Amino acid sequence: MLNVLAGSNSVGKSSVIQALLLLKNSLxxxxxTPLNGNYLLNLGNSTQVLSKSENNEIHIKYLYNNxxxxxxxxxxxxxxxxxxxxxxxxxxxxxxxxLERHSFxxxxxxRLGPRSFYEIGVENRNVGCQGENTIAILSSEAVEKxxxxxxxxxMFPESENPKLQHQVDLxxxxxxxxxxxxxxxxxEINQSYVRYNNNSPYxxxxxxSYVLPIITAGLIARSGEMFIVENPEAHLHPSGQxxxxxxxxxxxxxxxxxxxxxxxxxxxxxxxxxxxxxxxxHDNVVIHFFSKKEDQDQPDINTIFLNENADLxxxxxxxxxxxxxxxxxxxxxxxxKRK
Numbered sequence: 001m002l003n004v005l006a007g008s009n010s011v012g013k014s015s016v017i018q019a020l021l022l023l024k025n026s027l028x029x030x031x032x033t034p035l036n037g038n039y040l041l042n043l044g045n046s047t048q049v050l051s052k053s054e055n056n057e058i059h060i061k062y063l064y065n066n067x068x069x070x071x072x073x074x075x076x077x078x079x080x081x082x083x084x085x086x087x088x089x090x091x092x093x094x095x096x097x098x099l100e101r102h103s104f105x106x107x108x109x110x111r112l113g114p115r116s117f118y119e120i121g122v123e124n125r126n127v128g129c130q131g132e133n134t135i136a137i138l139s140s141e142a143v144e145k146x147x148x149x150x151x152x153x154x155m156f157p158e159s160e161n162p163k164l165q166h167q168v169d170l171x172x173x174x175x176x177x178x179x180x181x182x183x184x185x186x187x188e189i190n191q192s193y194v195r196y197n198n199n200s201p202y203x204x205x206x207x208x209s210y211v212l213p214i215i216t217a218g219l220i221a222r223s224g225e226m227f228i229v230e231n232p233e234a235h236l237h238p239s240g241q242x243x244x245x246x247x248x249x250x251x252x253x254x255x256x257x258x259x260x261x262x263x264x265x266x267x268x269x270x271x272x273x274x275x276x277x278x279x280x281x282h283d284n285v286v287i288h289f290f291s292k293k294e295d296q297d298q299p300d301i302n303t304i305f306l307n308e309n310a311d312l313x314x315x316x317x318x319x320x321x322x323x324x325x326x327x328x329x330x331x332x333x334x335x336x337k338r339k
Contacts, residue, residue: 001252001257001258001284001285001286002248002249002252002253002258002260002271002280002284002285002286003257003258003259003260003286003288004260004262004267004268004271004285004286004287004288005017005259005260005261005262005288005290006261006262006263006268006287006288006289006290006319006320007289007290007291007299007318008290008291008318011290011291011292011299012290012292012298012299012301013261013290014230014261016288017228017230017259017261018041018043019060020062020099020228020259021038021039021041021106021228022035022041022043022060022084023060023062023069023071023099024039024099024104025038025039025041026071026084026087026089027069027089027099027100030087030089031085032083032084032085033073033083033084033085033087034082034083035049035082035083035084036082039106039108039129040108040110040129040130044082045080045081045082046073046075046076046079046080046081046082046083046084047075047077047080048080049075049084050075051297051298052297056074056075056076056077057072057073057074057075058072058073058075058084059071059072059073060072062097062099064095064097064098064099064257065094065095065097066092066094066095067091067092067094067095067096067097068090068091068092068094069089069090069091069092069097069099069100070088070089070090070091071087071088071089071090072087072088072089073085073087096224098224098225098226098256098257099226101224101225101226103125103126103221103222103225104126104225104226105126105127105217105220105221105225105226105227105228106129106227106228106229107127107129107130107131107213107214107217107228107229107230108129108130108230109230109231109234109261110130111130111131111209111210111213111234112130112131112132112209112213113206113209113210114200114201114202114204114205114206114209115201115209116193116200116201116202117186117189117191117192117193118132118133118134118135118136118191118192118193118194119132119136119190119191120136120185120190120191120192121133121136125137125148125220126217126220127213127216127217127220128213130213131209131210131212131213131214131216131217134212134213134216134217135183135192135193135194136185136192137164137216137220138164138165138168138181138183138194138216139183139184139185139192139194140185143163143164143165144163144165148163148164148220149162149163149164150162150163150164150167150219151222151223151254153250153253153254153255154167154218154219154250154251154254155167156170156171156174164216164219164220165183167219168181168212168215168216168219169181171215171219171247172208172211172212172215174243174247175211175215175236175240175243175244175247176207176208176211176236176240178197179196179197179204179208180196180197180198181194181195181196181208181212182194182195182196182198196208205235206234206235207235207236207237207240210234210235210236211232211235211236211240211244214229214232214244214247214248215247217229218247218248218250218251218256219251221251221254221256222255222256223254223255223256224255224256225256225257226256226257226258226259227251227256227257227258227259228258228259228260229248229258229259229260229261230261231261231262231263232244232245232248232260232262232264232267233262233263233264233266233267238266239266241264241266241267241270242266242267242269242270242273243270244267244270245264245266245267245268245269245270245271245273245274246270246271246273246274246279247270248260248267248271249270249271249274249275249279249280249285250274250279250280252280252284252285253274253279253280253281253284265320265323268287268320271285272306272310273310275306275310276309276310282305282306282307282308282310283305283306285305285306286303286304286305287303287304287305287306287312288301288302288303288304289301289302289303289304289316289318289319291316291317291318302314302316302319304316304319
């Protein structure tokens with residue numbers, strides 16, 4: 001399933017992702033749920049995460065197929081804490097949800113830009129919240145092992161080599177044409193580095209550094225796992241934004257639960273194109289559009305579906321209509337100037 005979170009700034013999209021990350025933290029530690037640190041959360045103290053209601057209760061409910069996770073915390077307003085405790089956690093029996101799986105993939109909106117070297121940390125299938133482990137993974141000998149082979153459903157069209165590095169190269173060239181990626185490991189200093197077209201990362205801009213972790217994480221993720229990515233369009237040309245939408249649709253179609261926060265209509269159009277090309281079924285795409293009036297505490301959320309022609313079943317006011325508004329304004333001003 002591919003879930004897209006869209007809408008203007010400060011209307012609740014990030015809060016949905018933060019709630020999922022908070023619940024993930026809670027499942028890892030049933031005694032205390034840290035509000036800061038893990039997954040780059042920076043939520044302050046327990047009183048700062050309460051809504052503007054009279055209820056001092058925080059409740060998160062997560063549904064996945066035939067399983068449900070409910071988590072509730074009661075906040076003592078007289079005692080602000082940097083964690084939530086006293087929680088009541090309830091889980092129905094059923095299928096293990098993506099949040100409960102060991103492998104969990106999350107990419108923060110602020111990913112690492114160009115770097116000369118990257119630290120080599122714990123060897124696992126996770127690029128890190130800022131993509132900090134991406135080059136270490138790609139420069140590791142482990143990527144040559146079958147465990148890292150890309151699933152056939154995610155392999156680049158008409159390619160035959162399932163090796164991770166090869167598939168990363170193909171997909172990166174699809175997003176950013178004519179790019180050659182050469183990751184290397186320096187064992188003596190326990191660090192890795194990368195060259196793009198034999199150039200330093202500093203000489204090729206931010207786009208490559210920002211999208212490479214998305215491609216790597218998407219190809220590493222397995223069916224039944226979760227992949228959350230914020231602003232996949234950052235630093236990309238519109239054609240690259242459309243193609244990253246296409247790629248994320250392929251990842252979702254492989255059985256990964258993908259959650260995307262985006263401000264880009266190009267990303268959404270890339271998803272729609274993927275649907276028309278049968279890369280993902282239209283009923284496996286859901287767009288949640290957040291909007292809020294000035295006097296509202298909580299946002300309105302319109303859930304938008306695609307039909308078999310990849311048309312949206314609803315187009316609420318404010319949903320990627322700025323281009324039409326600007327063009328109408330341009331024509332009006334031109335007409336006024338000719339008078």
